[in-house]
Amino acid sequence: MSEGSYLPSVPLDEYVRIVAAQHPQLHGLLDLVRARSADTLSALLSLTNEFDSDDTGRGDSYRRAQQDAFVRWTGAHRLLSLATPADPAGDVVILDVLGGDGTIARAVGGRADSSAAKLTILTGDISGEMVAQALAYGLPAVRQAAEALLLRDDCVDAALLAYGTHHIAPADRPRAAAEAVRVVRPGGRVVLHDFDESSPMARFFTDVVHPNSSAGHDYPHFTRAEMADHFDGLPVSVQVLDVYDPLVIRGSTAEEVRDRMCDYIADMYGIRSYLSAQRNNSAAWDLLTEFFDHSEYLSGLSSPPTGPVRPVIREHDGEFAAEVPRVAIVAVAEKAV
Numbered sequence: 001m002s003e004g005s006y007l008p009s010v011p012l013d014e015y016v017r018i019v020a021a022q023h024p025q026l027h028g029l030l031d032l033v034r035a036r037s038a039d040t041l042s043a044l045l046s047l048t049n050e051f052d053s054d055d056t057g058r059g060d061s062y063r064r065a066q067q068d069a070f071v072r073w074t075g076a077h078r079l080l081s082l083a084t085p086a087d088p089a090g091d092v093v094i095l096d097v098l099g100g101d102g103t104i105a106r107a108v109g110g111r112a113d114s115s116a117a118k119l120t121i122l123t124g125d126i127s128g129e130m131v132a133q134a135l136a137y138g139l140p141a142v143r144q145a146a147e148a149l150l151l152r153d154d155c156v157d158a159a160l161l162a163y164g165t166h167h168i169a170p171a172d173r174p175r176a177a178a179e180a181v182r183v184v185r186p187g188g189r190v191v192l193h194d195f196d197e198s199s200p201m202a203r204f205f206t207d208v209v210h211p212n213s214s215a216g217h218d219y220p221h222f223t224r225a226e227m228a229d230h231f232d233g234l235p236v237s238v239q240v241l242d243v244y245d246p247l248v249i250r251g252s253t254a255e256e257v258r259d260r261m262c263d264y265i266a267d268m269y270g271i272r273s274y275l276s277a278q279r280n281n282s283a284a285w286d287l288l289t290e291f292f293d294h295s296e297y298l299s300g301l302s303s304p305p306t307g308p309v310r311p312v313i314r315e316h317d318g319e320f321a322a323e324v325p326r327v328a329i330v331a332v333a334e335k336a337v
């Protein structure tokens with residue numbers, strides 16, 4: 001990124017002109033006073049993050065994996081349902097705060113037949129490279145930190161903090177929750193998704209991703225109590241749920257779906273050299289089966305979500321699917337009217 005630019009080679013004023021022309025709805029929601037605040041801008045522009053590129057971490061690999069926006073659709077669809085307020089009046093506008101290059105927006109756009117078609121997703125992200133790619137996909141997108149959103153008060157129906165909330169430093173998480181509540185209208189919802197500290201996912205990040213990815217993964221996850229506590233003092237009512245949020249890849253043979261799943265996980269988590277060092281993809285799959293085994297974790301939940309408890313490859317009507325379970329904890333906060 002050129003020094004001091006808002007997006008790679010794009011200063012803030014030019015970004016604002018582009019959004020006014022191409023995404024007038026998002027433009028109308030931007031708080032330009034906040035966006036132009038020297039403190040907000042300098043905090044945003046001083047950051048390099050691991051999702052910018054493979055030189056800074058795993059940005060290019062991560063975006064390569066997300067070219068298939070449907071791998072996490074089961075969980076994303078459930079989060080979007082939880083985010084949709086009980087009283088929707090027309091189209092529902094959802095801010096995806098940690099939206100990357102618009103994975104959820106692209107999946108929604110590709111599901112014109114589903115109820116998700118009534119949703120408009122605005123993609124936010126702290127990484128200029130991620131936001132530039134989302135805009136290149138034709139999506140309304142804004143570069144902003146979760147802790148200092150650039151949107152107006154009460155302007156969206158819901159805000160999603162998902163698929164990476166653990167990247168926000170623990171001390172900043174209450175601020176991110178407060179910002180999400182600020183931009184959501186009364187009666188709107190904030191959905192906060194991450195993994196339980198005691199879940200197999202947290203162990204996978206600690207034991208596999210941290211030692212084997214170039215940027216490491218030294219980010220504490222959440223407990224149920226912490227999730228609810230982040231909303232303390234805010235005008236919301238909160239409940240915390242367990243949500244089945246698997247990775248699913250479909251194809252025409254068992255080997256194809258297994259190999260594509262190994263590839264997806266290698267890119268998504270930046271652990272290609274670790275998985276490639278296994279004897280072959282069959283051995284890599286066996287290893288993933290061990291790490292993503294949720295049987296013990298699920299047996300400790302009072303009402304566990306349904307779904308396979310460990311990775312499986314299934315065949316149905318000649319189509320194969322590799323399914324890797326993940327179970328997330330999700331806080332749903334509804335803003336008082």
Ligand SMILES: C[S@@+](CC[C@H](N)C(=O)[O-])C[C@H]1O[C@@H](n2cnc3c(N)ncnc32)[C@H](O)[C@@H]1O
Nearest residue numbers: 051098099100103125126127145146163164167
């Ligand atoms: C694991 S990725 C998920 C991206 C996208 N939601 C997806 O599922 O493909 C996490 C994203 O959070 C972004 N991020 C990390 N810290 C952030 C913060 N404080 N504010 C906004 N975005 C942040 C990263 O730049 C990255 O794109």
